Amino acid sequence: MGTNPFSEITPQINHYASLCQKTATIDPADYTTYDVKRGLRDLNGKGVLVGLTEISDVCATKLVDGKQVPADGELYYRGYNVKELISGTGDWNHFGFEECTYLLLFGELPNKKELDEFTAVLSQYRTLPTSFVRDIIMKAPSNDMMNTLARSVLTLYSYDDRADDISLPNVLRQCLQLISLFPQLSVYGYQAYNHYHEGQSLFIHNPIPEYSTAENILHMLRPDSKFTPLEAKLLDTALILHMEHGGGNNSTFTTHLVSSSGTDTYSAIAAAIGSLKGPRHGGANIKVIKMFDDLKAHVKDWNDDEEISRYLTALLHKEAFDHAGLIYGMGHAVYSLSDPRAVIFRTFVERLSAEKGREDEFQLYANVERLAPQIISEERKIYKGVSPNVDFFSGFAYNMLDLPVELYTPIFAVARIAGWSAHRIEELSYNNKIMRPAYKYVGHHREYIPYDKRNQ
The missing domain is CATH 1.10.580.10 (Citrate Synthase, domain 1)
Incomplete structure (x- = not known):
C-alpha cells in the first residue's frame, strides 16, 4: 500500500521545516521597540480599538475617581x-x-x-x-x-x-x-x-x-x-x-x-x-474537562483543600496534566473579578448536578473555583483579577447532558x-472599507543572485 501524502512527514519536509526555523530571527524586544500591539492588545491586555458596534457590550471595569478599576463583569x-x-x-x-x-x-x-x-x-x-x-x-x-x-x-x-x-x-x-x-x-x-x-x-x-x-x-x-x-x-x-x-x-x-x-x-x-x-478560543472547555479528569486521578480527597492546592500548584509549575503551566477555565482576556456568564451558568449547573446525583463533582469544581485564584495570585504577578470563565463550568455541564466531547465546540458554534x-x-451595513492592518518589515534588503551563481 502507498503512503498517505496528507499525513506523513518525510525527511524532506523536516528539512524544509528547519529552513523555516532559521528564518525566525525576529527579536521579541523589537515588538516593544516598534510599539506593536501583539495579539492586538496593549501591555495591560486591553484590546486595540478597531471598530464600533451596537450589538453587545462586555464590561469588566468601572470608573472610580477618574480611573478605570476592575469590577464584576x-x-x-x-x-x-x-x-x-x-x-x-x-x-x-x-x-x-x-x-x-x-x-x-x-x-x-x-x-x-x-x-x-x-x-x-x-x-x-x-x-x-x-x-x-x-x-x-x-x-x-x-x-x-x-x-x-x-x-x-x-x-x-x-x-x-x-x-x-x-x-x-x-x-x-x-x-x-x-x-x-x-x-x-x-x-x-x-x-x-x-x-x-x-x-x-x-x-x-x-x-x-x-x-x-x-x-x-x-x-x-x-x-x-x-x-x-x-x-x-x-x-x-x-x-x-x-x-x-x-x-x-x-x-x-x-x-x-x-x-x-x-x-x-x-x-x-x-x-x-x-x-x-x-x-485558545472555542475549544477551551475540552481542556477544562480533561484537566479535571487528571485531577480526579491524582487527588484522592476532593474536599481536601491542601491536596487540591498541591495539584493546582503543580499545574502552574508545569508538573501536572499537559505541563503547559495553566489552570484551564481560570482567567479571561477581558474579565477580571468575575465572568458574568460563569456566575449565571453556575446556578444551573448546580441544579443539574443535583438532578443527576453528581453533587460531589460539583463540589470539587466549587473547591477549585475557590482555591485556584488564590494560588494563581500567589504564584504569578497578574495585572488584573482572575476568576472562573464560562468554560470552567460548560464542559462539566455538557458531560452531565451526555453530550459527546466531539460536540462541545460545535455547540458553541450553534x-x-x-x-x-x-x-x-x-x-x-456600516463599513465599506476592507480591513488592512499593517505589519512592519524588519528583515534586510539583499542583492539578487543569479541562479547559476548560487552555491550548489
Whole structure:
C-alpha cells in the first residue's frame, strides 16, 4: 500500500521545516521597540480599538475617581443585561435562545406575535437540501466536528442560487438558514462519525417544528429523543450565554475581517468556524474537562483543600496534566473579578448536578473555583483579577447532558452563529472599507543572485 501524502512527514519536509526555523530571527524586544500591539492588545491586555458596534457590550471595569478599576463583569445584548434576559425566561416551558437571536439581529425584544412568526421562519428553514445528509455529511466523515461543520457550510454555497449576493435581504436570509441548520449539521456530522469511525448505531432524527433549538439538539442527538425540562433549560441557557461576546473575540473579529472583503456569507462563516475551533478560543472547555479528569486521578480527597492546592500548584509549575503551566477555565482576556456568564451558568449547573446525583463533582469544581485564584495570585504577578470563565463550568455541564466531547465546540458554534450573523450584517451595513492592518518589515534588503551563481 502507498503512503498517505496528507499525513506523513518525510525527511524532506523536516528539512524544509528547519529552513523555516532559521528564518525566525525576529527579536521579541523589537515588538516593544516598534510599539506593536501583539495579539492586538496593549501591555495591560486591553484590546486595540478597531471598530464600533451596537450589538453587545462586555464590561469588566468601572470608573472610580477618574480611573478605570476592575469590577464584576457584565454582559449586555443590545443594551439589555444578559442576566435579565435569562431570568426573564424563568418559565420552564419558555426558551430564550430564539428570542435573543431576534434581539441581536433586529435590535429589539420581540412581542409574542413577532416571536411566534420568527420561530416559525427558523423552523421552516430547518430543512437541508435533498440528499445533503447522504451525499455530503455521510461521505468522508471527519473525526473533528468543526471541520465537518465548516465543510457543510461551504458546500451549502453550491445549493444557493444567490450565494454571492451580499444585499441585506439576501444575507439575512442566508444567516437565518444557517442559524436554523447549525444544530442539524453538527449533530448529524457527529452521528456519521460515531457510526463510521466508532462502529455505533446510526440515528438521524428529523427536527421537530415545535421544539426550540435546545430541545431539538437533545432530540436529534439521543437515540430515544428523551430529555428532562431542566436538561433542555440548561442547554438553552448555555446557548444564550455563548451566542455573542462583543466584536473583538477572535471568531467574531474574523467575521468582520472576512466580511469586509465583500465575500459571500458561507465563506465568512466558515472562516469564523475555523477560528472558533482553536483551543485558545472555542475549544477551551475540552481542556477544562480533561484537566479535571487528571485531577480526579491524582487527588484522592476532593474536599481536601491542601491536596487540591498541591495539584493546582503543580499545574502552574508545569508538573501536572499537559505541563503547559495553566489552570484551564481560570482567567479571561477581558474579565477580571468575575465572568458574568460563569456566575449565571453556575446556578444551573448546580441544579443539574443535583438532578443527576453528581453533587460531589460539583463540589470539587466549587473547591477549585475557590482555591485556584488564590494560588494563581500567589504564584504569578497578574495585572488584573482572575476568576472562573464560562468554560470552567460548560464542559462539566455538557458531560452531565451526555453530550459527546466531539460536540462541545460545535455547540458553541450553534450559539455563536447568531452573533456572527448580527456582526456580518453590521459590517456590511456600516463599513465599506476592507480591513488592512499593517505589519512592519524588519528583515534586510539583499542583492539578487543569479541562479547559476548560487552555491550548489
